[in-house]
Amino acid sequence: MIFFFYLFAALAICGGLGVIAYKNPVTSAFSMIVSFLGLAALFIQLDAYLVGILQILVYAGAIMVLFIFIIMLLDIKEEEEKTFSAGRIFSASIAGIGFLALVTLVLVRSGVGHKEALPEVAGLGGAGKSDTHHIGELLFSHYWFPIQIVGVLLLVATVGVVVLSRKQLR
Amino acid sequence: MFSLDTTLTLQHFLYVSGALFAIGLAGVMVRRNLIVIFMCLELMLSAANLTLVAFSRYRTEGDLPDYDGQVLLFFIITVAAAEVAVGLAIIVALFRSRETTDVSQITELKH
Numbered sequence: 001m002i003f004f005f006y007l008f009a010a011l012a013i014c015g016g017l018g019v020i021a022y023k024n025p026v027t028s029a030f031s032m033i034v035s036f037l038g039l040a041a042l043f044i045q046l047d048a049y050l051v052g053i054l055q056i057l058v059y060a061g062a063i064m065v066l067f068i069f070i071i072m073l074l075d076i077k078e079e080e081e082k083t084f085s086a087g088r089i090f091s092a093s094i095a096g097i098g099f100l101a102l103v104t105l106v107l108v109r110s111g112v113g114h115k116e117a118l119p120e121v122a123g124l125g126g127a128g129k130s131d132t133h134h135i136g137e138l139l140f141s142h143y144w145f146p147i148q149i150v151g152v153l154l155l156v157a158t159v160g161v162v163v164l165s166r167k168q169l170r
Numbered sequence: 171m172f173s174l175d176t177t178l179t180l181q182h183f184l185y186v187s188g189a190l191f192a193i194g195l196a197g198v199m200v201r202r203n204l205i206v207i208f209m210c211l212e213l214m215l216s217a218a219n220l221t222l223v224a225f226s227r228y229r230t231e232g233d234l235p236d237y238d239g240q241v242l243l244f245f246i247i248t249v250a251a252a253e254v255a256v257g258l259a260i261i262v263a264l265f266r267s268r269e270t271t272d273v274s275q276i277t278e279l280k281h
Contacts, residue, residue, distance in 0.1 A: 002178050016197075019193075019209055032209050046183070051219075100192040113179055154252055
């Protein structure tokens, strides 16, 4: 159990590092897919099967295909600079390491979720219902209004994208 | 802090999530290509998603995970998809008028 956690966590983090380290945007995008696959495996390890599959279908599938499509459509070459400037790398590492130190400080001082192992979920799978069933039930009963709003948002986004990407903007 | 014994605790997931968010933050600062910056933003969003799923799994209700967190994540994924579509359309429109996706060359609003 813990071995797979470290495996997939390393996959997600190495993919993330690849996104910012590779100069070629296409390579960055493929590292991003690796990172998302690792994250989806972590979701499935947390018994969130629907969300893990959604992560693969929507993020690693649809969204990254869109990114790669646009990168190839615009024919973006590697960034002009041969290396990233030292000042930028320095300030970015300060920000990243600072944030991580802050998270570590908060987690150590508060001790949230420090000891307890994964709680048993007897109601999931087996004799019980699947998590898709539970999430769907919640979506269409308690969260009926937000899901309508999200539907309208998707419609607006679709129309907006069509308007934005027409040949003559004005 | 990062205990190496065999119980898988909530903190393990929170550290991974924090690391992914930090990587995304560093990427936004270090990269100059607009599309890669956008990908780093998605990475930060996914890091937040991992936190949501981890808390939802470790906070049980009865004998089930607390599914409110996963429903919120469902909405986040939907909104992220819409956001990516609109953002990439804006980048394409920008590329048509400027022939570049380098943020250091798009400085009209700076002055």
